[in-house]
Amino acid sequence: MTCNGICKNFKTTKPQKGGRYKNGQKRCQTCDIFMSHDGLYCPCCNMRLRGSSRYVKIKEKTIPLIRL
Numbered sequence: 001m002t003c004n005g006i007c008k009n010f011k012t013t014k015p016q017k018g019g020r021y022k023n024g025q026k027r028c029q030t031c032d033i034f035m036s037h038d039g040l041y042c043p044c045c046n047m048r049l050r051g052s053s054r055y056v057k058i059k060e061k062t063i064p065l066i067r068l
Contacts, residue, residue: 003045026050
């Protein structure tokens, strides 16, 4: 799949406090942007959005906060 440019409407800026995943932002690896979108799939390329970090140290910090 390729980026169609629709994702630019959902693009977000980095939050001042906390990380992107802590604030509910998700990342599309195909479009290479963070977005605020409620669905599981990118509205632009229909690829699955990543809702948590790939790195273990960051996951340990964010996962307990999300479960609250």
